Amino acid sequence: xxxxxxxxxxxxxxxxxxxxxxxxxxxxxxxxxxxxxxxxxxxxxxxxxxxxxxxxxxxxxxxxxxxxxxxxxxxxxxxxxxxxxxxxxxxxxxxxxxxxxxxxxxxxxxxxxxxxxxxxxxxxxxxxxxxxxxxxxxxxxxxxxxxxxxxxxxxxxxxxxxxxxxxxxxxxxxxxxxxxxxxxxxxxxxxxxxxxxxxxxxxxxxxxxxxxxxxxxxxxxxxxxxxxxxxxxxxxxxxxxxxxxxxxxxxxx
Amino acid sequence: xxxxxxxxxxxxxxxxxxxxxxxxxxxxxxxxxxxxxxxxxxxxxxxxxxxxxxxxxxxxxxxxxxxxxxxxxxxxxxxxxxxxxxxxxxxxxxxxxxxxxxxxxxxxxxxxxxxxxxxxxxxxxxxxxxxxxxxxxxxxxxxxxxxxxxxxxxxxxxxxxxxxxxxxxxxxxxxxxxxxxxxxxxxxxxxxxxxxxxxxxxxxxxxxxxxxxxxxxxxxxxxxxxxxxxxxxxxxxxxxxxxxxxxxxxxxxxxxxxxxx
Numbered sequence: 115x116x117x118x119x120x121x122x123x124x125x126x127x128x129x130x131x132x133x134x135x136x137x138x139x140x141x142x143x144x145x146x147x148x149x150x151x152x153x154x155x156x157x158x159x160x161x162x163x164x165x166x167x168x169x170x171x172x173x174x175x176x177x178x179x180x181x182x183x184x185x186x187x188x189x190x191x192x193x194x195x196x197x198x199x200x201x202x203x204x205x206x207x208x209x210x211x212x213x214x215x216x217x218x219x220x221x222x223x224x225x226x227x228x229x230x231x232x233x234x235x236x237x238x239x240x241x242x243x244x245x246x247x248x249x250x251x252x253x254x255x256x257x258x259x260x261x262x263x264x265x266x267x268x269x270x271x272x273x274x275x276x277x278x279x280x281x282x283x284x285x286x287x288x289x290x291x292x293x294x295x296x297x298x299x300x301x302x303x304x305x306x307x308x309x310x311x312x313x314x315x316x317x318x319x320x321x322x323x324x325x326x327x328x329x330x331x332x333x334x335x336x337x338x339x340x341x342x343x344x345x346x347x348x349x350x351x352x353x354x355x356x357x358x359x360x361x362x363x364x365x366x367x
Numbered sequence: 368x369x370x371x372x373x374x375x376x377x378x379x380x381x382x383x384x385x386x387x388x389x390x391x392x393x394x395x396x397x398x399x400x401x402x403x404x405x406x407x408x409x410x411x412x413x414x415x416x417x418x419x420x421x422x423x424x425x426x427x428x429x430x431x432x433x434x435x436x437x438x439x440x441x442x443x444x445x446x447x448x449x450x451x452x453x454x455x456x457x458x459x460x461x462x463x464x465x466x467x468x469x470x471x472x473x474x475x476x477x478x479x480x481x482x483x484x485x486x487x488x489x490x491x492x493x494x495x496x497x498x499x500x501x502x503x504x505x506x507x508x509x510x511x512x513x514x515x516x517x518x519x520x521x522x523x524x525x526x527x528x529x530x531x532x533x534x535x536x537x538x539x540x541x542x543x544x545x546x547x548x549x550x551x552x553x554x555x556x557x558x559x560x561x562x563x564x565x566x567x568x569x570x571x572x573x574x575x576x577x578x579x580x581x582x583x584x585x586x587x588x589x590x591x592x593x594x595x596x597x598x599x600x601x602x603x604x605x606x607x608x609x610x611x612x613x614x615x616x617x618x619x620x621x622x623x624x625x626x627x628x
Contacts, residue, residue, distance in 0.1 A: 195527040201520045205543040215528035246622040
């Protein structure tokens with residue numbers, strides 16, 4: 115299970131001069147179990163803030179976040195997180211990075227390496243098991259980060275622009291790979307991006323956030339069958355529709 | 368870039384400089400100065416070395432000095448690393464201890480010699496204490512800096528993977544991340560410790576040791592022996608640094624090599 119309900123969520127920060135900066139304003143979102151949702155918005159619209167609240171890395175001013183009916187307080191092993199920047203531990207080899215969460219959980223040595231190998235296989239990096247992160251390309255590092263987050267078998271996987279720093283080709287490849295992983299593992303995924311193309315290619319639904327104060331602008335269901343063809347007319351139509359939404363509805367406010 | 372043949376050649380070229388310097392020194396001492404008190408020649412020094420070695424003095428001095436060194440550096444590690452971790456990890460402890468540390472730090476270690484003698488007498492402990500004072504601050508400050516600059520994303524990634532207790536975060540995330548900084552602090556500390564060692568022994572904080580006998584032979588006007596001790600101090604310092612670097616690169620910071628190569 116991995117059903118996420120966000121009720122009336124607000125977050126604000128205090129500026130240096132003492133005034134309040136509202137980042138999220140009474141946000142309501144529901145994400146179904148095994149759904150792939152992209153959150154789309156320009157920078158500064160509160161995407162990352164929202165994801166950090168769901169992850170329990172920050173505490174909201176008000177509102178509730180329920181995962182399978184349980185309120186989230188602080189980081190939980192039911193939630194995996196893939197960071198935007200490179201977050202692999204450089205002092206641990208690839209396999210030892212994947213093992214980390216299982217080690218913290220107190221799982222026996224043989225068992226945890228067996229599990230980790232399986233997830234490393236899932237991201238096709240078995241041959242790099244003994245390498246250190248510094249020896250990997252950016253794309254490989256993010257794949258290891260995905261394997262590391264999945265190794266704890268979370269019900270919900272949060273991804274904060276994980277492919278943002280990669281070149282276009284690697285990015286497309288990793289998107290395909292991510293969809294395959296999603297098919298195999300059936301996690302609920304919330305994926306943040308500012309690329310319309312990426313959002314349309316990946317998700318069941320796109321949630322468009324307005325730039326500040328972040329409130330729900332529009333929900334766009336994507337009913338195109340997978341695998342999706344980026345060059346097809348249907349794809350282009352959906353893409354244009356989403357772009358129009360962003361341009362008209364959101365930024366004029 | 369890393370051409371082994373070239374590196375080999377460079378090394379021979381460097382060795383040539385040492386040979387030339389020795390030859391020049393020998394000629395200048397034997398032909399110009401002609402006074403082994405003012406400038407003992409390399410040959411005088413060699414025979415003095417053999418003489419001291421035969422008497423067994425050198426070995427004993429070496430042992431005593433290494434004990435001083437080990438006490439001082441060991442104590443500095445035991446105190447410096449935990450305190451560095453505490454002030455690097457916890458803002459409150461930092462606010463509490465920082466002014467005290469900053470007040471004590473600028474006092475030169477050798478200024479502690481009178482109290483070292485009064486508190487511990489002419490023992491190995493008091494020499495160790497002076498070395499400790501010199502070595503503890505580089506270790507402490509570098510540990511602190513290392514912990515301060517742990518990237519936030521590592522801590523958060525750790526938290527998301529179930530590493531949430533302070534103790535675990537320090538052990539599994541912050542310490543390994545800070546290790547390069549801690550290690551460079553220890554390396555600076557070994558250098559400072561070596562300098563303090565000579566000074567501490569020189570000022571009579573101990574009864575034997577390399578620094579102590581360097582001074583003793585100066586009083587006997589045996590300058591050839593003084594040079595023996597000078598060279599030995601330099602060489603041992605070099606070896607300590609080499610061994611330290613080898614162990615660290617080989618066992619602790621293996622993961623960093625990938626970033627350079």
